[in-house]
Amino acid sequence: AQSVTQLGSHVSVSEGALVLLRCNYSSSVPPYLFWYVQYPNQGLQLLLKYTTGATLVKGINGFEAEFKKSETSFHLTKPSAHMSDAAEYFCAVSALGFYGNKLVFGAGTILRVKS
Amino acid sequence: EAGVAQSPRYKIIEKRQSVAFWCNPISGHATLYWYQQILGQGPKLLIQFQNNGVVDDSQLPKDRFSAERLKGVDSTLKIQPAKLEDSAVYLCASSLASGVADTQYFGPGTRLTVL
Numbered sequence: 001a002q003s004v005t006q007l008g009s010h011v012s013v014s015e016g017a018l019v020l021l022r023c024n025y026s027s028s029v030p031p032y033l034f035w036y037v038q039y040p041n042q043g044l045q046l047l048l049k050y051t052t053g054a055t056l057v058k059g060i061n062g063f064e065a066e067f068k069k070s071e072t073s074f075h076l077t078k079p080s081a082h083m084s085d086a087a088e089y090f091c092a093v094s095a096l097g098f099y100g101n102k103l104v105f106g107a108g109t110i111l112r113v114k115s
Numbered sequence: 116e117a118g119v120a121q122s123p124r125y126k127i128i129e130k131r132q133s134v135a136f137w138c139n140p141i142s143g144h145a146t147l148y149w150y151q152q153i154l155g156q157g158p159k160l161l162i163q164f165q166n167n168g169v170v171d172d173s174q175l176p177k178d179r180f181s182a183e184r185l186k187g188v189d190s191t192l193k194i195q196p197a198k199l200e201d202s203a204v205y206l207c208a209s210s211l212a213s214g215v216a217d218t219q220y221f222g223p224g225t226r227l228t229v230l
Contacts, residue, residue: 105157
């Protein structure tokens with residue numbers, strides 16, 4: 001079975017500072033990993049995904065994430081935070097299971113950006 | 116391209132009442148998902164359809180929840196009777212296919228409050 005752990009339910013950074021949101025996964029088969037962002041009263045929007053190939057994945061809005069198999073991690077980073085980045089971020093893992101593919105989400109991390 | 120549409124956006128009901136949610140996926144998307152997102156948690160898959168057939172309903176509380184996808188397009192999710200613990204946001208998502216790397220596109224969700 002797959003699972004995701006997001007370290008830190010709340011992260012606060014200053015505008016212009018580095019953003020680092022942590023995600024560790026557990027999967028018995030090669031995982032496919034996703035980061036989604038959710039703005040208040042909106043659905044989830046895909047930021048980036050890792051399938052195969054290059055382990056450093058670039059997404060929208062300047063975000064990127066690196067797949068580290070040895071550490072079972074897929075941390076999300078952005079060099080310089082912007083006020084508009086304030087939102088909730090979800091890490092998810094997908095793997096082919098008995099019933100087909102299944103997306104399993106972490107509990108989410110709320111990012112606060114201080115001016 | 117139009118996104119995933121959901122209605123209503125908000126619903127307040129008394130416990131033991133029934134409620135229904137509607138979802139219209141992105142045109143041409145064969146796979147449709149319903150997720151339940153309880154406050155402070157990540158989305159949890161309730162049911163997955165491939166065209167108009169159910170692929171995975173292992174986490175659907177079948178004694179009170181039901182879902183259908185008529186003609187492989189629109190879908191409805193029903194709760195009857197509702198309990199207090201059903202208060203959550205119900206998200207609908209769709210994807211072109213059901214592969215593990217396929218991106219799921221989410222609607223804005225329906226926020227259900229059970230009093």
